[in-house]
Amino acid sequence: MLNKFVMAMVCLRVLSGTIEIIAAFIMFRLNQVDKALLVNSALALVGPIILITTTAIGLVGMADKLSFSKLAWIFLGVSCLFIGILKK
Template sequence: MKTWFFTIEMTLLVMVALRLISGLIELTVAGLILKFNSIEKAVALNAMLALIGPTIFIASVAIGLIGMSDRLSISKFVFIGAGVLLILIGIRK
C-alpha cells in the first residue's frame, strides 16, 4: 500500500487561514445584520467590514510575496506592489 504525503508550504497555510477567518467574519456579520434587523446597524457593520477586507487582502498578498521572495526579482516585486496599489486606489470611494 502506497502512502502519498503532500507537503503544503507554511506560507500557503497562513494565507488560507487568513481567508477562512475573513470568510467567517463576513458570515458572522451577515448573521448579525439579520439578527439586528436595522438598516443603521447594517450600515455600521458593513463599514467595519470595509476595514477588515482590505487589511486581510494586504496581509495575504504580503505573506505570499514573502513566501516567494527567493524566486522573484526586484522588478517583479515593484510590478506586483504597483498592481496592489492600483487595486486599492481603484476600490476607494
C-alpha cells in the same frame, strides 16, 4: 506537507469568510438598516486588511523566486488596486 506560507494565507481567508458570515448573522439579528449599515462598514475595514496581509505573506513566500523588477510590478499593481478602490 503543505507550505507554511500557503497555510497562513488559507487561514486568513477562512478567518475573513468566517467574519463575513458572522456579520451577516449579526445584521439579520439586528434587523435594522442603520445598525446593519454600521456592521457592513466595519467589514469594509476587514477586507483590505486581509488582502494586504495575504498578499504580503504570499510575496514573502515567493521572495527568493522573484526578481526586483517583478516585485516592483507587483507593488505597482497592488497600488493601482488601492487607488482605484479608495479614490473618490
